[in-house]
Amino acid sequence: MNNIQTAIFAKIEQFDTIIIHRHQRPDPDAIGSQMGLAAILRATFPTKQVYCVGKQYPGLAWLGKTDEIDDETYRHALVVVVDTANQPRIDDQRYRQGDALIKIDHHPNDDPFGDLMWVNEQASSVSEMIYDFYAAIAELKMSNQAAQLLYTGIVGDTGRFKYPATTSHTFQVASELTKHDFSLTAVAEKEDEIDVPLAHLSAYVYQNLTISAAGAAFVVLTNQIIQSLELGDESTSAVVPLPGNIKSVVAWAIFVQQKDQSYRIRLRSKEPEINELAKRHGGGGHALASGAVAKDEHEINQVISELNQLVSDYRSERN
Known part of the structure; x- marks a missing residue:
């Protein structure tokens, strides 16, 4: 080195x-x-x-x-x-x-x-x-x-x-x-440090987080939601770790809508590796912290399905 x-x-x-x-x-x-x-x-x-x-x-x-x-x-x-x-x-x-x-x-x-x-x-x-x-x-x-x-x-x-x-x-x-x-x-x-709009966004994430039986979680932040909270996209990064504080959550995705209507995906995991999933959707990154892109709601559903399958397979292997 x-x-x-x-x-x-x-x-x-x-x-x-x-x-x-x-x-x-x-x-x-x-x-x-x-x-x-x-x-x-x-x-x-x-x-x-x-x-x-x-x-x-x-x-x-x-x-x-x-x-x-x-x-x-x-x-x-x-x-x-x-x-x-x-x-x-x-x-x-x-x-x-x-x-x-x-x-x-x-x-x-x-x-x-x-x-x-x-x-x-x-x-x-x-x-x-x-x-x-x-x-x-x-x-x-x-x-x-x-x-x-x-x-x-x-x-x-x-x-x-x-x-x-x-x-x-x-x-x-x-x-x-x-x-x-x-x-x-x-x-x-x-x-x-967070400001009041970010505190409101944090509450929104916790209130609207969907968690599967396997422990895969996700939340979708549309432009309408972000604008209603007076947030820019750069402000959403602070809420990315929040789902990991929930005991039952193993891996999670936060979808943030962009100006062109596509979605930036922030993927995180406690143990199962999610970077290969990210690569399949135009992204990549670390094994437990990656990013990707979804062009529309159909691809969002694909990512959610793949994430749930990944977590389900991980749990099955551990059992």
Whole structure:
């Protein structure tokens, strides 16, 4: 692993301009790894121009603001894409306009891209990987801001250290990051913070969740429902873990209608692997956390049926 980290550092040294991308509809790990890496590079190379691009979401503004740059900035630039498994999900499709491209990710590498790739599916988060990159390269400098960003990304992607990808190494990394000067309490409060519309959405999810006898659960969030609660699609991600709090739920799907009337599907599971199901419907991801797309209600019903069958088969195998 150290060889690829060394190669990435060598590539970074070659460029005066570095532009960091992440995936669309970012979560704390996407932002934390993107802006955490940028903070490390700015502390290490004060004369380099380091930019973070992508749509700015008000709910994540506390982690930092993205940069607005023109196409000319990509000339002779190094582009780094973090926490993004496949190219269509990269926020800001100008990522190909740089002189070199690096992919850093922890999802299954179904879409290899870049001149250099560092993919570690065992990592809890890309924020954890960015810390490992810092730890492997003696020249890199960790700032308090970078430490807070990476810690936030780890906390977010591990679900407060409760998801299966959390390892002893994850705790070691988190411990090292907490030695820097930032408030753990503030991070926890921000990650848990919701507004009134999101509280109403959470109630809606619990009240309208359908749970099969096998333990497969789902809820459909139409544009009408989202608009009635004064929510944008980016705000729905916070309710994705909620069905997992119910004892009888084994795996679940949350369908979120998009402007083109299709549905974004967020799939989660406590044990049975759901990423192959996601791949059959234009998606993919981790074994227990994936995403997919349903073009209409017919495909929604297909996904629900397949999810229920998957959970039923899992229960039968265990019995």
